[in-house]
Amino acid sequence: MPVSAAASASPPAPHEAAAPAAAPAAALAAIALRDLRRHFAGRGGVATKALDGVSLDVAAGEIFGIVGRSGAGKSTLIRCVNLLERPDSGEVRVLGEELLDLDGAALRDRRRRIGMVFQHFNLLSSRTVADNVGFPLEVAGVPRAERETRIREALALVGLADKAGAYPAQLSGGQKQRVGIARALAPRPRILLCDEATSALDPETTQEILALIKRLRDQLDLTVLLITHEMAVVKEICDRVAVMERGQVIETGRVFDVFTQPRHPTTRRFIADTIGHFIPPGTVARLPAPRPGEERRLLQVLFAGPNSTRAVISEASRRFALDLDIISGRIDEIAGEPFGLMALAAYGAPAQIDATTAWFAELGLTVTPVADPAAQTKAEAA
């Protein structure tokens, strides 16, 4: 849902309809962005709208994820939070202060309270690990003795105390990102921005870094804003998520809600990549054809909430006199909440299948019809 309708409303106005229970009051927001717009002049005078009226509130202490394909504008958005990128218009309130009103020196001071971690780590290759971590303190004029204490403290936080004298080139990707995180935390910021922090890492290291970010949030009471193109990252550590497409936020909410009840087609596609069921066409081809007068329909059923343990499949089969064939099924967790996902082939009279899906919906299960490749081919042939 585009949130641009909220326009340049004054900060206290709640601007999003999604997940009202979790939406923080603007007063509590660590980061409050209002109607950000930013365009880039493209080739042939065609301007690209990197940000097309984005408003967001990130509550203090939460891990907020922004997910979107490349080019969706998320990278520009996160750079607006510390004004590495200046929006054409809008408001950027961080810790209750409008950053766009600040002059150069004040802005540099505020940037020191906003740590940032990068996809490609961006460490200085000419400096040791300790001197990299000390860099933000050095530019802030922190005296040497104090710097050394803080460097030790920051390296201990990320578990790299023994690598202080190493050069970045001697470290693995995961270790480099730990240095990046230690460097971001050395000035003791309240906010941590993560720009695709795990996108250059292998799956195992990604898990490690995500666990570290989560632990640091709890330990240091940080507010984390991260951008990623991987829904798996959001599922792993985020409390809330915003989905971006073409410079707009199209959906916002608690991660569990967005995953279990996505409203926008783009969100559905994103989720399908992560938790959705891919039914191999070969499997469908081997399914028995429906009997005369009956129909075969493929359904994806998502179990969440109180009815997730009920024996709904056999009950539905008895009630509506149809056959339900379980093609695949799994149990997963999103943000610590369990849910089940099942792919079914339903055989029966069309009316009975309709009744079944209606009954599933009544029970609070989310039923999504899946296109039947075999049926499609038949329809095309006919």
Add this chain to the structure above:
Amino acid sequence: MIPWLTPMLEQLFVEAAIETLTMVAGAAFIAILFGLPLALLLHATDRGGLAQNGLVNRPLGLLINAVRSTPFIILMVAIVPFTRLVAGTSIGTGAAIVPLALASTAFIARLFETAFREVDRGVVEAARAMGATRLQILWKVLVPEALPGLIAAVTVTLVSLVGYSAMAGAVGGGGLGDLGIRFGYQRFMPEVMASVVIVLILFVQGLQSLGDWLVRRVRRR
């Protein structure tokens, strides 16, 4: 003993070598001194730079290109009034340093600029995100990160200076190249010419090896 190496020639050889060293070292020193700030200015004012400014960048780039495209022998003669203003005279080793320094400043500024361009933009962005000022980014990020490239640029400049300094004979600058021309060519002493060439080859080899060794030492990648 080498039969043709009379005490007089030997003395001329030593003097010429010292003149060459003086010209190369003097010009290189001045070139680094002025070339580094020029390169930083060029890099910072370039499109997408720290202080993007076309009004500074374009004229500066044009000036540097103009100096670089003027053949050295012409440049040397063309700036005689300027040389006289700076050095007090237009002939001699000291005076030859002026055009050599001018040509190599333009040369090294471009090479330095290229070295700065090789520095990962992400590192500069990270420094900005950490609240570094533009000057801090220049001195604490760009210069140290580009150091291997800067040293390589100095090496290339020194080597070209050895070549350019041979032309300094035209303004009475002396040096090994001049010795080779006057004795080896004009007095038909090919052995002097050959010796000059061999000494210059050894000299350039030594410079290059030293430069490469330094680059390896400072490179942490």
